[in-house]
Amino acid sequence: MVFNTGLCFALAGVALALPEIMQLPPSNLQTVMGAFLIGLCCITLLEITLDKNFGIDLVALHTWLNYDNVRPGRMAPNSALGFICAGLVLVLMNHVNSKWQAIAVQVLTYVVLVIGLTGLVGYYLNQDLLFGWARSARMSINTAIGMIVTAGALRFSWHHADWYRSQKYLREDQKITLASAAIIIVVIITAGLTSFVVLQQTLEATLNQSLRTKLSERKVLFRTIINAGINKAQVIAQNYLVTQRFIESSRNDQLKQELAEEARKILGSQFTGVTLFDPLGKQIFAGGQNRSADNIQIKLNTQTSATLFWDDGFFLKTEFPIEIQTRQIGKIVLEQKMDEFEHQMFNIDGLGASAEIAICTAVKTKIQCFPNTVKSTPFMVEPVGAAGHPLPMAYALQSETGFVQALDYRQKNVAAFFSPLSNNLGIVVKEDTAELYAGIRDALVSCSLIICILSGFGIVLLRFQLHPLTSRLFSSENKLRKSEKRLKAIADNIPAIIAHLDVEERYLFINAQTSKTFDAGDIDIIGHTIKEIRDPELYAHLQPYIRMVLSGQRVTFESSLNLNGKPTHLQSSYVPDIDADDNVVGFYAMTFDITIPKNNELRQRELEQQLRTITDNLPVLITYIDKELNFKFCNRTMFKWMGIEPQDIINHPVTDLFGITFFEQARAQMDRALRGERVEFSSELTVRNVTRLLQTTYIPEQISDGSIVGIYTLSSDVTDSKIIENKLTMLARVDSLTGLPNRLQLNEKLNEAINRKKRSKKAMAVMFIDIDHFKSINDTMGHAAGDAVLREFGRRLKAAVRTTDTVARMAGDEFVIIIEEIQTVEEAKLIAEKIIEQANQIWQIGAQQLSVTTSIGVAFNLDEDLNSDELLAIADKALYRTKANGRNGYFILPPVVC
Numbered sequence: 001m002v003f004n005t006g007l008c009f010a011l012a013g014v015a016l017a018l019p020e021i022m023q024l025p026p027s028n029l030q031t032v033m034g035a036f037l038i039g040l041c042c043i044t045l046l047e048i049t050l051d052k053n054f055g056i057d058l059v060a061l062h063t064w065l066n067y068d069n070v071r072p073g074r075m076a077p078n079s080a081l082g083f084i085c086a087g088l089v090l091v092l093m094n095h096v097n098s099k100w101q102a103i104a105v106q107v108l109t110y111v112v113l114v115i116g117l118t119g120l121v122g123y124y125l126n127q128d129l130l131f132g133w134a135r136s137a138r139m140s141i142n143t144a145i146g147m148i149v150t151a152g153a154l155r156f157s158w159h160h161a162d163w164y165r166s167q168k169y170l171r172e173d174q175k176i177t178l179a180s181a182a183i184i185i186v187v188i189i190t191a192g193l194t195s196f197v198v199l200q201q202t203l204e205a206t207l208n209q210s211l212r213t214k215l216s217e218r219k220v221l222f223r224t225i226i227n228a229g230i231n232k233a234q235v236i237a238q239n240y241l242v243t244q245r246f247i248e249s250s251r252n253d254q255l256k257q258e259l260a261e262e263a264r265k266i267l268g269s270q271f272t273g274v275t276l277f278d279p280l281g282k283q284i285f286a287g288g289q290n291r292s293a294d295n296i297q298i299k300l301n302t303q304t305s306a307t308l309f310w311d312d313g314f315f316l317k318t319e320f321p322i323e324i325q326t327r328q329i330g331k332i333v334l335e336q337k338m339d340e341f342e343h344q345m346f347n348i349d350g351l352g353a354s355a356e357i358a359i360c361t362a363v364k365t366k367i368q369c370f371p372n373t374v375k376s377t378p379f380m381v382e383p384v385g386a387a388g389h390p391l392p393m394a395y396a397l398q399s400e401t402g403f404v405q406a407l408d409y410r411q412k413n414v415a416a417f418f419s420p421l422s423n424n425l426g427i428v429v430k431e432d433t434a435e436l437y438a439g440i441r442d443a444l445v446s447c448s449l450i451i452c453i454l455s456g457f458g459i460v461l462l463r464f465q466l467h468p469l470t471s472r473l474f475s476s477e478n479k480l481r482k483s484e485k486r487l488k489a490i491a492d493n494i495p496a497i498i499a500h501l502d503v504e505e506r507y508l509f510i511n512a513q514t515s516k517t518f519d520a521g522d523i524d525i526i527g528h529t530i531k532e533i534r535d536p537e538l539y540a541h542l543q544p545y546i547r548m549v550l551s552g553q554r555v556t557f558e559s560s561l562n563l564n565g566k567p568t569h570l571q572s573s574y575v576p577d578i579d580a581d582d583n584v585v586g587f588y589a590m591t592f593d594i595t596i597p598k599n600n601e602l603r604q605r606e607l608e609q610q611l612r613t614i615t616d617n618l619p620v621l622i623t624y625i626d627k628e629l630n631f632k633f634c635n636r637t638m639f640k641w642m643g644i645e646p647q648d649i650i651n652h653p654v655t656d657l658f659g660i661t662f663f664e665q666a667r668a669q670m671d672r673a674l675r676g677e678r679v680e681f682s683s684e685l686t687v688r689n690v691t692r693l694l695q696t697t698y699i700p701e702q703i704s705d706g707s708i709v710g711i712y713t714l715s716s717d718v719t720d721s722k723i724i725e726n727k728l729t730m731l732a733r734v735d736s737l738t739g740l741p742n743r744l745q746l747n748e749k750l751n752e753a754i755n756r757k758k759r760s761k762k763a764m765a766v767m768f769i770d771i772d773h774f775k776s777i778n779d780t781m782g783h784a785a786g787d788a789v790l791r792e793f794g795r796r797l798k799a800a801v802r803t804t805d806t807v808a809r810m811a812g813d814e815f816v817i818i819i820e821e822i823q824t825v826e827e828a829k830l831i832a833e834k835i836i837e838q839a840n841q842i843w844q845i846g847a848q849q850l851s852v853t854t855s856i857g858v859a860f861n862l863d864e865d866l867n868s869d870e871l872l873a874i875a876d877k878a879l880y881r882t883k884a885n886g887r888n889g890y891f892i893l894p895p896v897v898c
C-alpha cells in the first residue's frame with residue numbers, strides 16, 4: 001500500500017469513526033475530509049492519464065521498498081477511483097436533499113465495495129499475468145480489504161442518517177431494490193471472478209506439473225546426451241588399439257603414422273576434432289576442426305574433464321589420459337558435435353510457441369546463456385529483472401528447483417520451472433503467461449461481458465419480481481407506520497406514563513409523558529433496565545409487581561414517591577405482552593399521576609369525616625334515601641333515637657326500619673320529594689315507648705339531567721321545643737302576676753267577641769277598670785302588698801262575671817272586662833255595680849286591712865259596628881268620666897237608650 005492510499009484510509013476512517021465515537025452530530029469534518037479525498041485522488045488520476053508527476057507520489061518515501069512499480073508511490077487508478085467515490089459519499093451523505101442524491105450516495109458506496117471486491121479477487125486472480133495493463137491497476141490485498149471495510153463503514157454511516165431512515169427521498173421498497181441490485185452485482189462479480197480464480201489456480205497447478213515434467217525430461221535427456229558423449233569419448237580413449245599405437249609410436253615413426261591414421265578414423269566416427277599429446281604434453285597429432293569455444297563454454301562437473309561449448313552448434317570437448325597400468329603415456333582430447341543436444345534445446349514440442357528452454361551459467365555477476373528458440377546466439381543477462389525480482393535462471397544457478405511466475409529478462413510475464421543441470425549450469429523451461437493464460441483471459445473477457453449482461457438481466461428480473469412484493473411491503477409498512485404514528489401520537493398525548501418493556505425489564509418504548517415526567521430523553525431510557533434507571537427503593541417496591549406481570553398476571557397498584565422534589569401519587573397497571581405461543585415476552589406499563597385526585601380523595605375523606613362528625617353531633621336525624629327507598633346514609637342520631645348502628649341500615653329499605661305504619665304516613669311526602677318538591681311536615685314517632693314529635697324536611701337530590709336520584713331527610717325532635725313553645729305562647733298571652741289574659745290576649749279575645757257579637761246580633765260591653773289611688777297603696781304598704789292587691793282584685797273581678805266573659809289586666813292597676821251576650825245596658829250596669837261592690841269589700845292583705853275603691857268606664861255596644869280599638873277608647877273615655885265624677889263608680893258610653 002502506498003503512502004497516499006494509507007493517508008486516504010486514515011482520513012476516511014477519522015471522518016467516519018470520530019462522529020460515532022464522540023457522539024457528535026453529522027459535522028463538516030466529513031465534508032472536509034471527503035473533499036480532500038476527491039482532490040488528492042483526482043490529481044492522481046490526472047497524473048496517470050497524462051503520465052506526469054505532479055510531485056504527490058512522494059517517491060522518496062517508497063525507495064526503500066523492493067517495489068516493481070514503474071511509478072513508485074503512485075496510487076493504483078482503481079484505488080483512486082474508489083477513494084473519489086468514498087469522498088463523494090462523505091460530502092453528500094449529510095446534505096442529501098433530493099432523491100437522486102440519495103441514490104447517488106448508495107450507488108457510490110456500492111461502487112467502493114465492488115472496487116474493493118474486484119481488487120481482492122484480482123489479487124488472487126493474478127490479474128497482472130492475464131492483462132498487461134492490470135499491473136498498473138494492481139491493488140494490494142490490504143488496500144482491497146480497506147476498500148471493502150470503507151464501503152461497509154460508509155453504508156453504516158448513512159444507514160443511520162435521518163434522510164435514509166425517514167424515507168423522505170427513498171421509499172423502503174426502493175431501498176430494497178437498490179440493495180438487492182447491489183447484492184446481485186456483488187454476488188455475480190464475486191462468484192464469477194472467484195470461479196476464475198479457482199480455474200486459474202487449477203490451470204496453474206496443471207501448468208506447473210506440465211513444466212515440471214518437461215523440465216525433468218529435458219534435464220534427464222541433456223544429462224544422458226552429455227554422459228553418452230563422454231562415454232563415447234572414453235571408449236575411444238581406452239581403445240586397446242589406440243593405446244598400443246601410442247606405446248609403439250614412441251619408438252617407431254611408422255607406428256606414428258598408423259596412430260595418426262587411427263586418429264583420422266576417429267574423426268570419421270562423429271568426432272569433429274582429435275588431438276594427441278605425448279607424456280610430456282607435446283602435441284603429437286591434431287586432426288579435425290578444433291573449435292575455438294570462445295563464445296561460451298562450460299566445464300562440466302564430471303569425473304572426466306568435459307566442457308560444453310557453443311560454436312555455431314553445441315560441442316562437447318573431453319580430455320582423457322592414456323594409461324598403461326596406471327602409468328600415463330599420453331593424452332587424447334576429443335571434440336564431438338552435440339546434435340541431439342541442440343535438437344532437444346530447440347525442440348519445444350508440447351510447449352507453446354513462446355516457450356523457451358534455457359541453459360545458462362553464471363559468469364561473474366551475470367548470467368550467460370546458450371542459444372535457444374528465442375535467441376540464436378549466446379547472450380548475457382542480468383540476474384535481476386527490471387522489476388527487481390531475480391530471474392528464474394538466477395534461482396536455478398543457486399541450485400534451487402521450483403516454479404515461479406515472474407518477469408523474465410525480456411520484461412515479459414512468464415511461468416517458469418527452474419532447476420540446476422550441473423555445477424554452475426542451470427536449466428529453465430518457461431512460457432509466456434500471455435500465451436499460457438490466453439484461453440482463460442479470453443474466457444474471462446467474454447465471461448465478464450456475460451457477467452455484466454447477467455447482472456443487468458438479474459437486476460431487471462429482480463425489479464419485476466420484487467416490485468409487487470415491495471409495493472405490498474411498502475403499502476403495509478405505510479399503514480403500519482401510520483398506525484404506529486397514530487398510536488405514538490395517542491400515547492404521547494395521554495396524560496399517562498406509558499412504556500413497553502421486555503422480559504429483561506429493558507425499556508423498548510416510552511411515550512413523551514415518560515420523558516417529561518422523569519426529565520430524561522429516549523436515549524437515557526430506551527435500552528436501559530428499570531434497575532439501572534430507578535432508585536433502589538422504588539425498584540424494590542416495583543419488583544413484586546414486575547414478577548407478577550412476567551408470570552402472566554395483570555396487576556394494578558399505587559405508589560407514592562418524591563418526583564422532582566414533589567410528593568407524587570402514581571397508579572400503575574402492568575399488562576403482560578404475550579406472543580402467539582403464549583409466552584410472556586415483556587409487559588406494558590401504564591402509570592397515571594393521581595396526585596390531584598388522590599389529594600382530592602383524601603380531602604374528600606377528611607371533609608366527609610368532618611361532616612360526619614358534625615352530623616353525628618347534631619340533634620337531628622339525617623339520612624339519604626335513594627329513589628328505590630333504600631338507606632344510603634345515616635348519622636349517629638339513628639343510634640340515639642332508635643338504638644340501631646347507622647352502618648346496619650345502609651342499603652336496607654326504609655320499611656325495615658320504621659315499619660309499614662310510619663312508612664305509610666311518610667309515603668305521600670316521599671312521593672312529593674321524589675317528584676322534586678321540597679317537603680316539610682310534622683309527624684309523631686314512637687320507638688321503644690318514647691314518642692317524639694318530629695319536624696321533617698325532605699330535600700330531593702336532582703342531578704344534571706333533571707332526574708331525582710334520592711332524598712335527603714332531616715328530622716328534628718321538636719317534642720321539647722313544642723312544650724316550651726306552648727309555654728312561651730302561654731307566657732306571652734297571660735299576665736304573670738294575676739294569671740289573667742294580658743293585653744295581647746285581650747285583643748284576640750276582644751276581636752273574637754266582636755265577631756261573635758256580629759253573628760249573634762246581641763249587645764256587648766267593654767269595661768275599663770282602675771283601682772283608685774293604687775299608688776298610695778304601694779307607697780304606704782309596699783310594692784308586694786300592691787301586688788297582692790292586684791292579684792286579689794283580679795280574682796274578685798273574675799268572680800263578679802260569667803266564666804264566658806273575659807277579665808284581662810291591661811297594665812299596672814288597669815283591668816278590662818269583656819262582657820258578651822247581654823241584652824241591655826242594664827245588665828252592664830248591674831255587672832259594674834257588682835264589681836264596685838266586690839271592690840268595696842274589706843281587703844285583708846297580710847296582717848293589714850284596707851279598703852279599696854274602683855272606677856269603671858263602660859263602652860256599651862248594641863248596634864254599632866265598632867272595632868276593638870274604638871271600644872277600648874270609648875271605655876277609657878267613660879273611665880275618665882268616672883274619675884272625673886269622683887271615682888268609685890262607673891260611667892257608660894255611649895249614652896244609653898233604655
Ligand SMILES: Nc1nc2c(ncn2[C@@H]2O[C@H](COP(=O)(O)OP(=O)(O)OP(=O)(O)O)[C@@H](O)[C@H]2O)c(=O)[nH]1
Nearest residue numbers: 770771772773774775776778783784786787812813
Ligand atoms: N304593686 C304594684 N304596683 C303597680 C303595679 N303596676 C303599677 N303599679 C303602680 O300603680 C300605681 C298606679 O297609679 P296611678 O295609675 O297613677 O293611679 P292611682 O294611684 O290609682 O290614682 P287614680 O287612678 O287617679 O285613682 C303606680 O304607682 C304604679 O307604680 C304592679 O304590678 N304592682
